[in-house]
Amino acid sequence: MDNLQVEHALDWMAKTNEKIQDNKEYLTTLDQAIGDGDHGINMARGFGEVMKKLNGEAYQHAADVMKDAAMTLMSKVGGAAGPLYGTAFLKLSMTFKGTDVDYATFSKGIEDALNGVKQRGKAEIGEKTLVDVWSAVANALRENEGFDSEVILQSAKSGMEGSKDIKATKGRAAYLGDRSIGHLDPGSVSSFYLFESLAEVINEGA
Amino acid sequence: MSYVGIVLISHSPKVVEGIKDIIRQVIHDVPIELAGGTDENEIGTSIEKIQVAIDKAYSEKGVLLMYDLGSAKMNAEMAIEMSEKDNIKIVEAPLLEGSYVAAVESGMNKSLDEVVKALEKGF
Ligand SMILES: Nc1ncnc2c1ncn2[C@@H]1O[C@H](COP(=O)(O)OP(=O)(O)O)[C@@H](O)[C@H]1O
Ligand SMILES: [Mg+2]
Numbered sequence A: 001m002d003n004l005q006v007e008h009a010l011d012w013m014a015k016t017n018e019k020i021q022d023n024k025e026y027l028t029t030l031d032q033a034i035g036d037g038d039h040g041i042n043m044a045r046g047f048g049e050v051m052k053k054l055n056g057e058a059y060q061h062a063a064d065v066m067k068d069a070a071m072t073l074m075s076k077v078g079g080a081a082g083p084l085y086g087t088a089f090l091k092l093s094m095t096f097k098g099t100d101v102d103y104a105t106f107s108k109g110i111e112d113a114l115n116g117v118k119q120r121g122k123a124e125i126g127e128k129t130l131v132d133v134w135s136a137v138a139n140a141l142r143e144n145e146g147f148d149s150e151v152i153l154q155s156a157k158s159g160m161e162g163s164k165d166i167k168a169t170k171g172r173a174a175y176l177g178d179r180s181i182g183h184l185d186p187g188s189v190s191s192f193y194l195f196e197s198l199a200e201v202i203n204e205g206a
Numbered sequence B: 001m002s003y004v005g006i007v008l009i010s011h012s013p014k015v016v017e018g019i020k021d022i023i024r025q026v027i028h029d030v031p032i033e034l035a036g037g038t039d040e041n042e043i044g045t046s047i048e049k050i051q052v053a054i055d056k057a058y059s060e061k062g063v064l065l066m067y068d069l070g071s072a073k074m075n076a077e078m079a080i081e082m083s084e085k086d087n088i089k090i091v092e093a094p095l096l097e098g099s100y101v102a103a104v105e106s107g108m109n110k111s112l113d114e115v116v117k118a119l120e121k122g123f
Helices: A008-023 A024-035 A039-055 A062-076 A081-096 A103-121 A130-142 A149-162 A171-178 A186-204 B013-024 B049-059 B069-082 B095-107 B112-122
Strands: B005-010 B032-036 B061-065 B088-090
Touching: A008 A024, A008 A039, A008 A062, A008 A186, A024 A171, A024 A186, A024 B088, A039 A062, A039 A081, A039 A186, A039 B061, A062 A081, A062 B049, A062 B112, A081 A103, A081 A186, A081 B049, A103 A130, A103 B069, A130 A149, A130 A186, A149 A186, B005 B013, B005 B049, B005 B069, B005 B095, B013 B095, B049 B061, B049 B069, B061 B069, B061 B095, B061 B112, B069 B088, B088 B095, B095 B112
Parallel strands: B005 B032, B005 B061, B061 B088
Antiparallel strands: none
């Protein structure tokens, strides 16, 4: 894969939606442990709506797919994940706009999305949020030179697993303090599904 | 005469309805609009609801957004950015007490900045 085309972007969202729907209960269980137990419900509702929206339109550019995903997630997710994922996809759409989404553009997009999410959540790396996964992937992309599914998958996985043994200092889980240690961060797991899906798209589109 | 409008944002529609009832016993003319719950009125917040509430509460004196929990603030910030207006502000104050004070101040014909200052000092 040299460029992220419209069909790749659509496939990326469809695969993410499948994983989110399949793991709705699991995400909710994770959020029950250190939050309010709605992350699976929020994400399943949001991505379900994203698929409805995307299936009803014809797209010319990956940027427009990202934009519609962003707008839908913002209004439909309900919890913190709404503005956070909404911001991430909006940044991707802004960076992709008007150009071929080659590796450099894609990698810049993820970087911009990461910065947008950090700003939106006032969060830094290591606070046990989805920022940990996005930053791990952004770093890996920066150090590489082409779409490589394994690099994306492994970096997302390490970001997700790294969220387990640290204390939450942002989001609802922060209210638990030390008791948040030892649990995976739900938002990091849903972000892992997003990047796992991307890795699959890259494999299939190679 | 126009007043600084107030938008109450909460994860629950019932919370903002109750707060509005309490304020309305005392303050009648200040625009108070509600953005409680998700689009389906479940627990959560909705940017769309916040945007609609801002539009309804809007006057040239501006609008103040009051919120309950962290994720509501993120949605409020997004709604402000998307409105592209510069006289809409968020304050950090307890939702009930803060909104009450904001309504009283606005009712005394204060400017947006004055209301914000009163809240920053009070909490
Ligand atoms: N301030 C923040 N900055 C970055 N990420 C955050 C922040 N607050 C929450 N999150 C992420 O959002 C996830 C929770 O999402 P969700 O359950 O949908 O929202 P809520 O906390 O409103 O119930 C967390 O697991 C975390 O990854
Ligand atoms: Mg939650």
